[in-house]
Amino acid sequence: MLIKLLLLAFGAWIIYRLLKSYGRSIKQDDAPKNVPGEDMVRCAHCGVHLPRSEAVVSNGEFFCTNEHRQLRQN
Ligand SMILES: [Zn+2]
Numbered sequence: 001m002l003i004k005l006l007l008l009a010f011g012a013w014i015i016y017r018l019l020k021s022y023g024r025s026i027k028q029d030d031a032p033k034n035v036p037g038e039d040m041v042r043c044a045h046c047g048v049h050l051p052r053s054e055a056v057v058s059n060g061e062f063f064c065t066n067e068h069r070q071l072r073q074n
Pocket residue numbers: 043044045046047048063064065068
């Protein structure tokens with residue numbers, strides 16, 4: 001009976017350790033997503049942040065849309 005309790009406690013401890021390491025590995029997987037590999041730029045007209053590849057560049061300034069680029073220039 002005592003051995004059964006010990007095995008039960010040991011099993012619970014193993015499950016606890018597995019869940020803990022599983023949760024930690026999920027956190028490690030999420031971490032790179034929070035760090036964008038791409039530079040974020042700011043629209044010179046409205047101030048919205050967007051990836052550099054999606055931005056409209058004009059005279060060294062970044063814009064979120066072509067409309068904002070034209071509004072800035074007019
Ligand atoms: Zn804008």
